[in-house]
Amino acid sequence: MSFTLVTGCKSEKKTSSENIHQDTITTNTSTGIAKDADSQKQITKLPVIDTITVLHAFKNATITKQFGEDVNYNIKDELSGSIFDSERPILIGDLNGDQLDDAIMPFTIEGRDGGNNWDAHYAIFINKNGKLNYQYSFNRGADLAETQTFFKSIENGVVKGVVEPGFHYADGESTPVSFRYKNNRLSEVPATSKTK
Structure with a gap:
């Protein structure tokens, strides 16, 4: 047609x-x-990358061997816990400088080994010709972690967010952080170069 x-x-x-x-x-x-x-x-004309596209790519990623290895998760093993992907925001923006929208998807894994603890991650997706390809999972903290990382936006290839004290470490302070995607990983931008 x-x-x-x-x-x-x-x-x-x-x-x-x-x-x-x-x-x-x-x-x-x-x-x-x-x-x-x-x-x-x-x-x-490449497909538009939106929240539904990211959720679909994430669902497909969770059944791959690479995803399981990245977060120590076996989808067939009930004791691996349950994946929750209802957190927000899902971030969409160009991470690798190719002018195509990539994505960062927050998720948690809860109930590992039958317990009630949880660990939190971001799934990183790079756009290849209109299709989101899972790259790896960035560990952003856990129930018992001293700090947790929360990403807020992608601006000019820089992922901006904040590191906050963990739930059991209320005396800590929040600190702004910035990351860049390079060598297939998110790397923190040193504080002195964040404004450049």
Whole structure:
């Protein structure tokens, strides 16, 4: 199935002597590839990365061997605990500088070994041609951890957030942190270079 999109037309009445310029783009909706009718250039339209896309990618990642190894989780073993992905915010933005939206998905694993403790992580996804590929899980703290990391935004390739005291360490202070994605991992940006 294809359709033609015509742009550049004005609603006012034209005389026969006026030159009407129309830009015509034909798009094949089954492939998402568009062709400019005048130049026959192919314009690839990539899928939009939104919350539903991230949740779908996360669900697929949780059943992979790599995910299990990253967070010591076996989806078939009841004592591995239960994954909860209802936390927010899910962050969407360019992490690796390729002008495509990547994603960071927060989740927790609760009830390991039948207990009531939990550990928290961020699943990191990189966009490859419109598809989110799971990279690894960033450990952001646990029930008994001294500190926990909370990411708030992705701005110009920098993940900004805060490190807060753990639930059992109320005397600590919150500290702003920034991370960059490099060498397939999030690395903290030293405080002296955060403004550069």
